[in-house]
Structures are given as C-alpha cells and as structure tokens.
Amino acid sequence: xxxxxxxxxxxxxxxxxxxxxxxxxxxxxxxxxKNGIIVPKKFFEIEMLCNTDKLEIVCFVGGG
Amino acid sequence: xxxxxxxxNTITARNVPDIKETLKNGKVAIAGxxxxxxxxxxxxxxxxxxxxxxxDFDVVEPSNLNRQYYDLTHLGMLKTEALKSQIEKINxxxxxxxxxxxxxxxxxxxIFKDYTVVCEAxxxxxxxxxxxxxxxxxxxxxxxxxxxxTGFDSANKIKTKKMFENLYVCGDSEPAKQEGIGFMAPRVxxxxxxxxxxxxxxxxxxxxx
Numbered sequence: 045x046x047x048x049x050x051x052x053x054x055x056x057x058x059x060x061x062x063x064x065x066x067x068x069x070x071x072x073x074x075x076x077x078k079n080g081i082i083v084p085k086k087f088f089e090i091e092m093l094c095n096t097d098k099l100e101i102v103c104f105v106g107g108g
Numbered sequence: 109x110x111x112x113x114x115x116x117n118t119i120t121a122r123n124v125p126d127i128k129e130t131l132k133n134g135k136v137a138i139a140g141x142x143x144x145x146x147x148x149x150x151x152x153x154x155x156x157x158x159x160x161x162x163x164d165f166d167v168v169e170p171s172n173l174n175r176q177y178y179d180l181t182h183l184g185m186l187k188t189e190a191l192k193s194q195i196e197k198i199n200x201x202x203x204x205x206x207x208x209x210x211x212x213x214x215x216x217x218x219i220f221k222d223y224t225v226v227c228e229a230x231x232x233x234x235x236x237x238x239x240x241x242x243x244x245x246x247x248x249x250x251x252x253x254x255x256x257x258t259g260f261d262s263a264n265k266i267k268t269k270k271m272f273e274n275l276y277v278c279g280d281s282e283p284a285k286q287e288g289i290g291f292m293a294p295r296v297x298x299x300x301x302x303x304x305x306x307x308x309x310x311x312x313x314x315x316x317x
Binding site for chain 1: 140142143144145229230231232233234236237240241244245253254255256257258271272273275277279291296
C-alpha cells in the first residue's frame with residue numbers, strides 16, 4: 045500500500061479507521077483519499093485496506 | 109456612474125492585464141476570518157474578485173491585532189461586519205456576503221452552495237477537517253486549506269501542495285509539535301498569501317499549484 049507516496053506493507057486486512065489509529069493519526073483531524081476518491085468520514089470503520097491501495101492522508105494542525 | 113467605472117478600473121489598473129472580467133465574475137468563500145481569512149479576503153478584494161462570502165461567528169478581540177486585518181475601532185464587532193467594512197474602504201466594487209454562524213457538518217453544504225472555490229481558514233484542526241470532509245463528500249468544490257504556519261520558522265518552508273483532486277493545502281506541513289507556540293503576523297500572512305494566490309489561480313482555471 046502507498047500512503048502519501050511511501051510504501052507500507054500491511055500483514056492483514058485492516059479498516060481505514062484502525063489503520064489511522066495504528067499510525068497515530070487523530071481521526072477527527074484528517075481527510076483521506078483512497079485511490080483518488082474521498083472516503084466519507086462515516087465509512088472510515090467499514091472501508092477496508094489492502095496492499096494495492098493508494099492512500100493520501102491530510103492531517104490538519106491548528107492555527108489560523 | 110462614469111466616475112465610478114473609472115475608479116473601479118483604476119483600482120485594478122496594475123493587475124496582470126486581460127483577467128479583469130474573469131476576476132469580476134469570480135466568487136470565493138472564506139471560512140474563518142482570523143489571521144488567514146481576514147488577509148485572504150483583503151487580498152482577493154484588492155485584485156477585484158467580484159464576490160466574496162465571509163464566514164465567522166466570532167468578534168474582534170485585542171489579541172487578534174497581532175496578525176489579523178482589523179484595528180482598534182473594530183473591537184467587539186463581529187468579524188464578518190468588521191471585515192466587510194474594511195473591504196468597502198479598499199475596493200467598494202467587491203460584493204460581500206456575510207454569514208456569522210459556526211460552520212458544522214450539518215450546515216456547511218448550504219452555507220457554501222453558491223461558491224465553487226472555498227478557502228478554509230479556521231483555527232481549530234477538527235473544524236478544518238469537518239469543513240474539508242463535508243464539502244469534498246458533497247460536491248465538486250475546490251478547497252484551499254491551511255495547515256501549519258505558527259511561530260517564526262523559515263518562511264521558505266511554507267508551500268502550496270495539491271493533496272487531493274480538489275484539495276490544496278498551504279502551510280509548512282510540520283506535525284503537531286508546532287502547535288501551541290504562538291502565531292506571528294509574518295508566517296500567518298505568508299500562508300494567507302499562498303491561499304489567496306491558489307484561489308486566484310483556480311479562478312483563472314489553473315489547477316496546478
């Protein structure tokens with residue numbers, strides 16, 4: 045799987061939500077595109093990932 | 109009327125030529141009118157973007173004055189009204205719409221429905237994510253968001269990146285370690301400049317950053 049351009053091998057099928065948590069992301073601060081399509085927040089728990097997927101993750105930090 | 113036309117043309121006379129009509133027909137929404145949003149709105153007004161939607165529920169406080177486009181006479185005013193009055197004094201030919209409510213997943217689609225280019229300029233990272241996700245899930249808007257512009261680290265680290273098909277993110281992309289160290293006018297304004305320039309490019313139908 046490619047995450048923001050870097051290859052990550054996942055051993056077992058995993059939900060997007062669990063993957064984000066495992067990687068240390070705060071899921072309340074992210075937007076995610078999977079294979080070029082935005083993943084709606086409400087589907088994070090049922091969206092399953094595999095090694096052929098391409099993820100782009102934007103994690104916002106505060107300030108404005 | 110003729111005097112007005114002349115003034116309108118003269119205000120933008122030093123702009124790049126041949127884009128006046130495109131900008132005059134352009135509409136940009138600005139979500140959050142703090143250090144980013146107030147500066148973005150003023151820059152877009154100066155270059156003659158025809159219509160701006162200004163969204164913020166907050167009022168101007170003294171602690172805003174280190175980086176936001178307000179002055180002492182605006183203290184206690186809604187930021188929407190204060191910024192509208194600033195823009196009227198700079199370029200009165202720009203139409204401004206205001207919306208003084210907190211943006212949520214429930215109301216975002218309705219608030220921004222008439223605008224295809226939206227600048228995300230909130231302070232809180234959860235609010236940023238809610239706006240970006242809600243708009244991207246519900247339509248074909250182009251969003252210019254911001255993440256990472258605190259402190260006085262090198263100005264050269266602030267960049268515009270195209271992250272998704274319809275999402276551009278301006279900032280230094282530094283992780284959360286940057287949080288809580290304070291906001292300074294230069295880097296916040298630089299980031300606002302990145303956002304305003306990307307919004308301008310999108311109005312001109314340029315999709316690369």
